[in-house]
Amino acid sequence: MTVVTATPQALQRAAELLREGALVAFPTETVYGLGASAFDATAVARIFEVKRRPFLDPLIVHVLDPDMLAAVAGKPPAAAQALIERFWPGPLTLVLPKRPAVPSIVTAGLATVAVRMPQHPVARALLGALGAAIAAPSANTFGRLSPTRASHVASMLGEGVAMILDAGSATLGIESSIVAFEKVPTLLRPGAIAIEEIEAVIGPVRRIGEGASIRAPGQLAHHYAPATPLRLIEPSIVPFPERRRAAVLAFQEEFAGYAATRVLAADGDLRAAAAAFFDALHELDALGLERIDAQPLPERGLGVAMTDRLRRAAAR
């Protein structure tokens, strides 16, 4: 596996590799993705192998433009169309009717396909160079922390990845929001676009857990987890002896007595906090301490998506 700067030549090579059925990791505005040509069932199978991801867990298909969308999905319902116009290209995934040409391994046999049109210039250049949709989950080992840098991908995924396109740190740092269109629009995964922003376009959206069943493993209780045990706790109530061999992931302020500290956003900006979020967790995890204490974040805007990830990381 080679990590290469995403130059035009590297992008051409990456597209060739995808055409040959190899896997290429690439940056998006949310996190790094592990891509295969979406119409190559064998290549897609290798994604599951390399990630050690269960086949029951469907992938997100990335498209460059409306033509690529039409090749993988049927006509979006009106609410989806309104969200496309407002948020694409961008960090929003829509669950739409699947076209038969999309191999069923991509969608775990579902009649729907999750699609998003990314905004990151390298992701777009790769789609353009391939000229076809790319199936790509986050480029991490299944259940572990999401990768926001090429080095995270390199350390988690081994030789099964032909090339890692490096374009620095992913800008938003948290995965796309996923919306499905059932009797009512349903948020399957809170993510980089706050539910308030989605509701401002299409009206009330059902939150998962409000009577909806589990369909996305991002919805599994234990997911997005560091190797170090993590608990969600207000650090100010943790006794000092318990802090000595632990790290703290704090929102705005420092807490004395911890072996390591990462403050997500001293000014309280939730976007900045999201951009630093997985990076901070990777860093604290690498220290090999006994525990990570994560401070609860405000439950608004991107704080909802981060709190969701922390709850799942804390679940055993």
Ligand code: TXA
């Ligand atoms: O920001 C992102 O979305 C990143 C970048 C790489 O685009 N991708 C990502 O993919 O987070 P992944 O595989 O880690 O998460 C995709 C989620 C999974 O939980 C999967 O179950 C859900 O999308 N999903 C995919 N297809 C679906 C479908 N047809 N119905 C419901 N959920 C689906």
Ligand code: MG
């Ligand atoms: Mg993932």
